[in-house]
Amino acid sequence: MNSRITDRIATGVFYTIAAIMVALLLYLFYFILSNGLPQVTWDFLTSPSSSYQAGGGIRDQLFNSLYILFITMIITVPLGVCGGIYMAEYAKPGKITNFIRTCIEMLASLPSIVVGLFGLLIFVNITGWGYTIIGGALALTIFNIPVMVRVTEDAIRSVPKEQKEASLALGITRWHTIKTVILPYAFPGILTGAILASGRVFGEAAALLYTAGLSTPTLDYGNWNPFAENSPLNIFRPAETLAVHIWSVNTQGLIPDVREVANGASAVLVIAVLVFNLLARWLGSVIHKKLTAGK
Amino acid sequence: MAKASVSPSAEERLILTKKNRRWDEVRGRSLVTICAVIMIAATIAVTVFLAQKGLQSFTVNNINPIAYLTSANWNPTGGENASFGIFPFIFGSLAVTFLSALIAAPLGIGAAIFMSEIAPKFGKKVLQPVIELLVGIPSVVYGFIGLVVLVPLLRDNFPGIGFSLFAGVIVLTVMILPTVTTIATDAMRSLPNSLRQGSLALGATRWQTIRKVLIPAALPSLLTAIVLGMARAFGEALAVQMVIGNTRDIPGSIFDTAGTLTTIVTLNIGHTTYGSIENNTLWSMGLILLIISFLFIFVVRYLSGRRKI
Amino acid sequence: MNYTADKPTETRTEDELAASITRASKKEVVLDVKDLSIFYGNNEAVKRANMGIEKNAVTALIGPSGCGKSTFIRSINRMNDLIPSSRAEGEIIYDGINILRNDINVVALRSEIGMVFQKPNPFPKSIYNNITHALKYNGQKNKKVLDEIVEESLRKAALWDEVKDRLHQSALSLSGGQQQRLCIARTLAMEPQILLLDEPASALDPVSNSKIEELILQLKEDYSIVIVTHNMSQASRVSDKTAFFLNGDVVEYDDTKKIFTNPSETKTEEYISGRFG
Numbered sequence: 001m002n003s004r005i006t007d008r009i010a011t012g013v014f015y016t017i018a019a020i021m022v023a024l025l026l027y028l029f030y031f032i033l034s035n036g037l038p039q040v041t042w043d044f045l046t047s048p049s050s051s052y053q054a055g056g057g058i059r060d061q062l063f064n065s066l067y068i069l070f071i072t073m074i075i076t077v078p079l080g081v082c083g084g085i086y087m088a089e090y091a092k093p094g095k096i097t098n099f100i101r102t103c104i105e106m107l108a109s110l111p112s113i114v115v116g117l118f119g120l121l122i123f124v125n126i127t128g129w130g131y132t133i134i135g136g137a138l139a140l141t142i143f144n145i146p147v148m149v150r151v152t153e154d155a156i157r158s159v160p161k162e163q164k165e166a167s168l169a170l171g172i173t174r175w176h177t178i179k180t181v182i183l184p185y186a187f188p189g190i191l192t193g194a195i196l197a198s199g200r201v202f203g204e205a206a207a208l209l210y211t212a213g214l215s216t217p218t219l220d221y222g223n224w225n226p227f228a229e230n231s232p233l234n235i236f237r238p239a240e241t242l243a244v245h246i247w248s249v250n251t252q253g254l255i256p257d258v259r260e261v262a263n264g265a266s267a268v269l270v271i272a273v274l275v276f277n278l279l280a281r282w283l284g285s286v287i288h289k290k291l292t293a294g295k
Numbered sequence: 296m297a298k299a300s301v302s303p304s305a306e307e308r309l310i311l312t313k314k315n316r317r318w319d320e321v322r323g324r325s326l327v328t329i330c331a332v333i334m335i336a337a338t339i340a341v342t343v344f345l346a347q348k349g350l351q352s353f354t355v356n357n358i359n360p361i362a363y364l365t366s367a368n369w370n371p372t373g374g375e376n377a378s379f380g381i382f383p384f385i386f387g388s389l390a391v392t393f394l395s396a397l398i399a400a401p402l403g404i405g406a407a408i409f410m411s412e413i414a415p416k417f418g419k420k421v422l423q424p425v426i427e428l429l430v431g432i433p434s435v436v437y438g439f440i441g442l443v444v445l446v447p448l449l450r451d452n453f454p455g456i457g458f459s460l461f462a463g464v465i466v467l468t469v470m471i472l473p474t475v476t477t478i479a480t481d482a483m484r485s486l487p488n489s490l491r492q493g494s495l496a497l498g499a500t501r502w503q504t505i506r507k508v509l510i511p512a513a514l515p516s517l518l519t520a521i522v523l524g525m526a527r528a529f530g531e532a533l534a535v536q537m538v539i540g541n542t543r544d545i546p547g548s549i550f551d552t553a554g555t556l557t558t559i560v561t562l563n564i565g566h567t568t569y570g571s572i573e574n575n576t577l578w579s580m581g582l583i584l585l586i587i588s589f590l591f592i593f594v595v596r597y598l599s600g601r602r603k604i
Numbered sequence: 605m606n607y608t609a610d611k612p613t614e615t616r617t618e619d620e621l622a623a624s625i626t627r628a629s630k631k632e633v634v635l636d637v638k639d640l641s642i643f644y645g646n647n648e649a650v651k652r653a654n655m656g657i658e659k660n661a662v663t664a665l666i667g668p669s670g671c672g673k674s675t676f677i678r679s680i681n682r683m684n685d686l687i688p689s690s691r692a693e694g695e696i697i698y699d700g701i702n703i704l705r706n707d708i709n710v711v712a713l714r715s716e717i718g719m720v721f722q723k724p725n726p727f728p729k730s731i732y733n734n735i736t737h738a739l740k741y742n743g744q745k746n747k748k749v750l751d752e753i754v755e756e757s758l759r760k761a762a763l764w765d766e767v768k769d770r771l772h773q774s775a776l777s778l779s780g781g782q783q784q785r786l787c788i789a790r791t792l793a794m795e796p797q798i799l800l801l802d803e804p805a806s807a808l809d810p811v812s813n814s815k816i817e818e819l820i821l822q823l824k825e826d827y828s829i830v831i832v833t834h835n836m837s838q839a840s841r842v843s844d845k846t847a848f849f850l851n852g853d854v855v856e857y858d859d860t861k862k863i864f865t866n867p868s869e870t871k872t873e874e875y876i877s878g879r880f881g
């Protein structure tokens with residue numbers, strides 16, 4: 001009988017733990033959204049932030065976050081997908097492959113502040129660029145590549161081997177097989193992974209503090225010349241992102257409405273991550289259905 | 296369909312030559328190999344550059360590395376009396392890492408057991424997405440909530456000013472909980488069903504099965520989950536920085552303010568002159584962070600080598 | 605299944621037997637396998653196999669699962685290269701060349717020695733594109749020519765009448781047996797010399813199964829066919845020569861009639877009479 005009672009108690013404990021996790025998430029989301037959503041007005045999203053007075057918005061930060069994300073993904077996706085193809089299709093078991101795997105693991109486990117330090121050293125100081133969007137994007141690339149490699153490798157490995165054999169047995173090269181048979185099949189997995197990685201990049205701050213910087217020059221959104229100083233598209237300008245903004249307003253505390261701005265910005269950030277998450281799931285399942293049901 | 300019309304000899308058709316080689320294969324293979332080389336190069340570059348920069352405080356500024364690591368006196372701006380002892384921050388980093396792992400490990404493994412053994416359906420449908428969303432919340436948001444909710448709460452109910460080692464531990468616990476849970480769940484799910492059935496068939500209760508059979512069988516993987524959680528806690532900078540108080544002394548209690556390697560680097564690297572002695576000592580902390588994060592990998596590798604299943 | 609039931613009575617005269625052997629041996633050898641051994645790591649999956657595979661004939665490989673017959677057939681078009689730990693010794697002479705050589709253009713080899721697999725594996729594309737996939741890669745862009753090849757290969761694979769009105773529908777909408785014939789058509793479009801069939805009918809229903817068998821008998825006119833099969837009555841119906849594999853050894857290789865009526869080895873006899881396997 002004794003063991004029965006212990007069993008019941010244990011089961012109760014496990015239910016409690018699960019309840020704690022769900023409650024935690026609900027509380028966090030409730031807190032972020034209930035405090036943040038009232039702040040998120042059209043005005044908040046479209047007016048520039050202020051340095052000292054209340055009432056600043058997050059227009060530039062939002063744009064910077066999206067733009068850095070875009071540049072990062074442009075660099076990371078091809079590199080990561082190619083790296084994943086190498087690992088899944090071309091790497092032969094042996095010392096070199098083991099070494100590459102170790103490298104990927106090391107990159108993946110770098111604390112983001114260390115990635116930021118590396119970025120500061122290379123892309124800010126050694127190149128002499130100062131704080132730039134491209135520096136930030138390259139730093140983010142370093143910690144995003146391992147994710148994309150893993151995502152691609154997993155997606156490719158989950159392609160049925162019959163498909164690959166079918167193509168190879170027709171006298172088609174491995175590379176053409178990858179391009180025309182394997183990648184289309186692995187595409188939903190890669191896309192889902194890339195969107196989830198985007199969510200992670202979007203919320204990243206530590207790697208950007210000292211690479212893309214804590215400030216944004218006055219931007220003229222009418223100027224689309226990427227080489228102009230005040231153009232939002234200039235990749236050689238400093239750019240404070242949304243996540244960095246939340247940190248800096250709280251740490252520096254120069255504006256009187258820190259709470260409001262941070263609440264609003266957090267809500268935008270969390271909603272963005274949520275959207276990335278849902279988008280990834282939805283797209284993944286839609287494309288999967290399409291692929292398995294034929295053209 | 297060239298082969299049917301001209302019919303070259305078997306030699307010409309079947310032995311690989313420049314003429315019949317498919318060059319797309321060569322190009323494709325080179326392309327992806329270059330990407331693999333870039334990953335190696337990036338890893339080496341990070342290691343070499345940070346090592347070279349991080350060693351400068353010992354090679355250029357002649358700081359004694361032993362004193363640097365063991366002295367509890369951090370006073371970089373003291374002019375003549377400046378001293379560079381980072382022990383309080385090493386202590387702070389280790390303290391938040393181990394304490395948060397201590398709380399997150401039972402919770403995370405408990406949640407994993409819940410998902411794999413107690414209520415797999417509910418686990419997959421509700422808990423799994425919950426955990427994925429928790430992973431997705433950016434660390435600054437965790438730090439911000441810690442700052443506006445946790446710190447006042449601690450200030451009102453416990454000794455101290457709210458900013459404290461304990462606040463850092465709680466924030467980190469919440470942050471590493473999903474990491475621990477996800478990996479632990481994978482470990483529990485990969486256990487063969489025969490283990491469960493065998494034990495249950497012998498008359499053991501579910502809890503006895505979990506405790507005596509499943510947990511021991513999954514132990515190396517569960518430890519891996521904890522170590523990866525610790526690695527994340529150790530490397531986290533901003534969330535901790537926002538709640539821990541960032542002082543230079545060794546905390547006397549968990550409700551005292553403290554500082555960690557990451558928080559001190561985060562706060563000061565931008566404010567100090569590049570190349571100055573204080574700046575260099577911060578780079579050395581960065582190098583220590585790098586080395587310890589590599590150490591975590593070796594622990595994980597060691598554990599995965601001991602995995603029984 | 606009772607295999608002894610369809611075993612014909614052994615009433616052939618010595619002369620008939622001798623005649624069938626000469627008839628068989630007159631045929632040209634398209635693949636000459638000499639002392640072929642294949643290893644997976646340290647495990648020898650095929651042990652010093654010798655076999656002369658004849659042109660325009662069907663050669664069946666039979667034996668219990670894990671006996672090495674699939675490994676053997678997959679070494680003929682170098683599909684075993686995909687398994688990193690695999691290694692081959694000995695020779696397979698095709699058109700005067702040992703195709704196990706390191707400097708073989710595997711891609712060209714595979715387009716001359718086509719293969720169809722156990723599980724139908726059409727690409728998730730249209731029926732038409734399944735056939736043109738490899739042709740387009742080889743530079744055939746001419747729509748007219750492609751159309752012709754598609755029709756011709758589908759006719760050869762006895763599928764044309766069933767799919768001619770829906771060439772642009774997904775191949776996955778076909779039944780299993782149709783999918784497998786599409787896979788055969790796709791391979792035929794490459795104009796191979798040899799057709800390797802790795803248990804092509806084992807995943808199909810009896811009706812599709814017999815359609816595939818009919819097809820094999822027709823294709824024999826133009827192609828040399830090697831087929832792996834678990835189904836011994838199928839082997840006896842479609843093949844001219846049969847090789848019996850056991851634990852990596854080729855126990856016996858002879859005319860199918862001889863194997864099924866009067867095998868030389870007791871192991872063969874035991875296997876085809878259903879005593880093990």
